[in-house]
Amino acid sequence: MEHYPEGKRVVIVGxxxxxxxxxxxxxxxxxEVTLVDRQNHHCFQPLLYQVATAVISPADxxxxxxxxxxxxxxMRILMAAVTGVDTTxxxxxxxxxxxxxxxxxxxxxxxxxxFGHDNWAPYAPGLKDIEDATAIRGRMLLAFEHAExxxxxxxxxxxxTFVIIGGGPTGVEMSGAIAExxxxxxxxxxxxxxxxxxxxxxxxxxxxxxxxxPEHLSEYAKxxxxxxxxxxxxxxxxxxxxxxxxxxxxxxxxxxxxxWAAGVIASPxxxxxxxxxxxxxxxxxxxxxxxxDHPEIFAIGDTAAxxxxxxxxxxxxxxxxxxxxxxxxxxxxxxxxxxxxxGPFVYHHQGDLATIGRHAALVKLNLDHFxxxxxxxxxxxxxxxxxxxIGIRNRVVVALNWLWQFFTLQRGARxxxxxxxxQSAKKHADVT
Amino acid sequence: MEHYPEGKRVVIVGxxxxxxxxxxxxxxxxxEVTLVDRQNHHCFQPLLYQVATAVISPADxxxxxxxxxxxxxxMRILMAAVTGVDTTxxxxxxxxxxxxxxxxxxxxxxxxxxFGHDNWAPYAPGLKDIEDATAIRGRMLLAFEHAExxxxxxxxxxxxTFVIIGGGPTGVEMSGAIAExxxxxxxxxxxxxxxxxxxxxxxxxxxxxxxxxPEHLSEYAKxxxxxxxxxxxxxxxxxxxxxxxxxxxxxxxxxxxxxWAAGVIASPxxxxxxxxxxxxxxxxxxxxxxxxDHPEIFAIGDTAAxxxxxxxxxxxxxxxxxxxxxxxxxxxxxxxxxxxxxGPFVYHHQGDLATIGRHAALVKLNLDHFxxxxxxxxxxxxxxxxxxxIGIRNRVVVALNWLWQFFTLQRGARxxxxxxxxQSAKKHADVT
Numbered sequence: 001m002e003h004y005p006e007g008k009r010v011v012i013v014g015x016x017x018x019x020x021x022x023x024x025x026x027x028x029x030x031x032e033v034t035l036v037d038r039q040n041h042h043c044f045q046p047l048l049y050q051v052a053t054a055v056i057s058p059a060d061x062x063x064x065x066x067x068x069x070x071x072x073x074x075m076r077i078l079m080a081a082v083t084g085v086d087t088t089x090x091x092x093x094x095x096x097x098x099x100x101x102x103x104x105x106x107x108x109x110x111x112x113x114x115f116g117h118d119n120w121a122p123y124a125p126g127l128k129d130i131e132d133a134t135a136i137r138g139r140m141l142l143a144f145e146h147a148e149x150x151x152x153x154x155x156x157x158x159x160x161t162f163v164i165i166g167g168g169p170t171g172v173e174m175s176g177a178i179a180e181x182x183x184x185x186x187x188x189x190x191x192x193x194x195x196x197x198x199x200x201x202x203x204x205x206x207x208x209x210x211x212x213x214p215e216h217l218s219e220y221a222k223x224x225x226x227x228x229x230x231x232x233x234x235x236x237x238x239x240x241x242x243x244x245x246x247x248x249x250x251x252x253x254x255x256x257x258x259x260w261a262a263g264v265i266a267s268p269x270x271x272x273x274x275x276x277x278x279x280x281x282x283x284x285x286x287x288x289x290x291x292x293d294h295p296e297i298f299a300i301g302d303t304a305a306x307x308x309x310x311x312x313x314x315x316x317x318x319x320x321x322x323x324x325x326x327x328x329x330x331x332x333x334x335x336x337x338x339x340x341x342x343g344p345f346v347y348h349h350q351g352d353l354a355t356i357g358r359h360a361a362l363v364k365l366n367l368d369h370f371x372x373x374x375x376x377x378x379x380x381x382x383x384x385x386x387x388x389x390i391g392i393r394n395r396v397v398v399a400l401n402w403l404w405q406f407f408t409l410q411r412g413a414r415x416x417x418x419x420x421x422x423q424s425a426k427k428h429a430d431v432t
Numbered sequence: 433m434e435h436y437p438e439g440k441r442v443v444i445v446g447x448x449x450x451x452x453x454x455x456x457x458x459x460x461x462x463x464e465v466t467l468v469d470r471q472n473h474h475c476f477q478p479l480l481y482q483v484a485t486a487v488i489s490p491a492d493x494x495x496x497x498x499x500x501x502x503x504x505x506x507m508r509i510l511m512a513a514v515t516g517v518d519t520t521x522x523x524x525x526x527x528x529x530x531x532x533x534x535x536x537x538x539x540x541x542x543x544x545x546x547f548g549h550d551n552w553a554p555y556a557p558g559l560k561d562i563e564d565a566t567a568i569r570g571r572m573l574l575a576f577e578h579a580e581x582x583x584x585x586x587x588x589x590x591x592x593t594f595v596i597i598g599g600g601p602t603g604v605e606m607s608g609a610i611a612e613x614x615x616x617x618x619x620x621x622x623x624x625x626x627x628x629x630x631x632x633x634x635x636x637x638x639x640x641x642x643x644x645x646p647e648h649l650s651e652y653a654k655x656x657x658x659x660x661x662x663x664x665x666x667x668x669x670x671x672x673x674x675x676x677x678x679x680x681x682x683x684x685x686x687x688x689x690x691x692w693a694a695g696v697i698a699s700p701x702x703x704x705x706x707x708x709x710x711x712x713x714x715x716x717x718x719x720x721x722x723x724x725d726h727p728e729i730f731a732i733g734d735t736a737a738x739x740x741x742x743x744x745x746x747x748x749x750x751x752x753x754x755x756x757x758x759x760x761x762x763x764x765x766x767x768x769x770x771x772x773x774x775g776p777f778v779y780h781h782q783g784d785l786a787t788i789g790r791h792a793a794l795v796k797l798n799l800d801h802f803x804x805x806x807x808x809x810x811x812x813x814x815x816x817x818x819x820x821x822i823g824i825r826n827r828v829v830v831a832l833n834w835l836w837q838f839f840t841l842q843r844g845a846r847x848x849x850x851x852x853x854x855q856s857a858k859k860h861a862d863v864t
Contacts, residue, residue: 039848040573041847057489057845058847059845059846059847064846066622067621070620070621071620079848096578130847145511149510186498190498413490414473414499
């Protein structure tokens with residue numbers, strides 16, 4: 001790559017929607033841009049639940065960052081994990097290299113938060129990256145395999161109980177998709193068990209699922225899930241999670257598969273730069289998304305705490321990250337070109353989407369309370385997601401997989417590939 | 433499933449080409465058929481190298497066994513690992529269940545063999561299943577990522593050296609595919625390194641690569657690989673493999689990625705049933721593929737040592753396993769129907785196929801020495817493999833991926849998803 005001894009060096013940490021948006025807006029500028037990510041790929045998180053439920057393959061929603069930004073000649077992409085930031089010397093430390101910066105953009109996203117119960121994590125994995133998704137896919141499919149290997153009905157019932165904790169879009173999508181696997185994909189393929197006897201329980205601590213939607217849509221989602229055989233429990237905080245199952249409202253539910261879709265917490269970016277943060281770990285940024293006392297450091301996406309409208313919190317969704325990334329990208333480009341900094345960042349909420357199984361979805365757009373439900377909603381949701389997918393090829397493959405599954409009820413990616421030690425944690429039994 | 437108190441119980445161990453062929457021929461018979469496999473999926477091994485080199489996704493060549501055999505109502509499919517066989521009580525022991533049998537079919541395939549140097553295994557993984565393929569894919573892609581993170585040219589050179597041990601079809605296919613990744617897919621995506629400087633070395637102990645082909649085709653393959661930038665070393669037995677690289681002919685070659693495509697050994701099936709076996713562990717079966725002294729036990733595919741023609745060994749390839757499976761399936765079906773057992777198994781060798789990169793392949797069919805090479809060979813190879821793929825959907829997706837890669841030189845599945853401990857084994861360096 002060309003070097004610019006006089007030029008400014010921009011370091012972007014994170015190759016998600018926010019980080020990529022910043023990188024794109026610095027294309028062609030006389031500046032060295034370095035993008036650092038722990039992974040070699042950008043992951044389209046909104047569709048992770050479909051990988052976790054064996055509809056599509058990881059490669060359909062994960063795209064090498066180098067491929068996305070190839071041809072952007074002032075870019076350097078490094079696969080490394082950031083370990084800290086020296087704001088005085090302006091250095092980013094990673095597990096392998098040290099990167100000097102003039103501008104630093106923190107776009108490191110968020111991870112699962114167990115509300116102080118980190119010991120729950122091994123029993124209730126969350127869904128944030130490709131490894132999470134393939135691990136959950138493996139656990140879910142193994143539960144049916146292991147149930148088929150035993151005649152102990154209590155053990156079978158536990159193995160065929162799936163608990164999803166958290167009634168947000170991810171929890172709703174996961175419970176709907178698991179219901180389809182059990183009710184539509186697997187029947188007729190087992191002898192000892194009937195997959196349709198599987199219990200799928202969606203647990204929400206708050207009074208209703210999908211709280212970000214209007215009440216009537218939450219109600220619609222609940223009814224739709226119940227029609228699909230999902231038990232929806234609201235106002236039910238989980239008090240314990242362990243190897244045997246969960247405890248909710250004093251009741252112990254034995255479950256072979258538990259999925260965490262409840263809390264998220266921002267990456268430790270705020271600590272790296274010693275910035276003020278809210279209790280979810282998000283940096284309390286200035287109106288221009290810069291970090292207090294550091295006009296050269298910016299936090300965007302899930303890493304930043306930003307409010308809009310009458311004190312609403314900007315949600316941790318892809319469009320928000322893209323908008324912040326585009327704003328910061330323009331701002332830095334303007335600095336380099338010597339133009340004055342723009343006014344404060346303004347978030348435009350385009351709407352909320354959530355899908356429930358194979359042909360129902362919820363859509364709430366921001367034009368005077370326009371909403372869609374059911375099949376029309378599902379079509380809108382599908383088109384929107386395929387449109388946002390990176391790479392035309394992925395659009396084609398994902399569309400192909402959806403059509404395949406829609407018409408055949410089959411799943412394209414039913415592969416169990418877990419580390420040995422997980423697989424061999426197998427219930428012993430006797431089939432004769 | 434229906435039970436047949438009077439019926440015979442058939443247990444098939446292994447869901448590969450051979451095991452599936454047996455299962456299919458027992459469809460509709462008044463007998464309980466149980467198929468046991470360690471995995472939940474059948475893997476189309478001939479295309480594993482394309483998963484290992486990021487062309488296609490695991491799900492494109494792996495298909496749930498339950499899905500393949502769904503609708504075969506006398507089938508029970510169990511995901512379990514066989515631990516031994518009691519030939520007196522006629523019981524198959526697994527890590528979870530115990531299965532009584534009247535007929536037992538051993539179709540457990542083969543695994544990598546390091547010629548007594550099992551300590552080489554961690555440094556030179558082989559390519560036998562989906563986990564192997566994704567692990568090799570991750571190592572190969574990580575080598576480029578790690579090289580990009582250092583300015584130490586010696587370290588870069590080692591990281592960008594890829595050694596493939598074994599000049600059979602798998603070794604030829606892997607070295608050609610890695611050459612394409614380095615020369616066609618990755619250039620322009622790196623700053624510190626030039627992926628085209630990668631060294632790809634194919635090492636064969638024997639006098640020529642592809643020994644199962646006529647000499648002129650071995651020569652053609654060697655020339656084609658060399659045109660692609662692959663160093664081909666024949667008559668070069670490897671004397672050591674370790675964390676730093678390999679030793680061949682007294683020369684030490686530092687290599688970040690080593691792939692084992694040399695030896696295979698049969699699964700321990702022969703030991704389970706105390707049967708005579710050759711030094712590759714294959715059961716020395718009777719002419720009807722039954723195990724000596726056990727007319728109720730059969731060994732097929734890579735598990736069996738069978739000769740044909742003038743003392744040739746039946747090769748460990750899919751068509752051979754299918755033929756043996758069909759023969760044993762018909763034989764058992766005949767026993768159950770009360771018809772006499774057929775004459776000895778006769779193997780029909782249809783030919784040999786090997787592909788070299790994106791548009792060259794070798795085809796040798798058994799009709800008076802008909803051979804194809806180059807692009808025509810590649811077309812033949814592609815059609816043959818797509819045809820043999822299980823499941824129309826997979827044919828479509830694989831064809832789509834091949835076209836995509838053929839026209840764009842891109843790779844569809846460039847995802848690094850390795851266990852943490854492997855990823856963090858990262859060379860430390862400084863980029864400034």
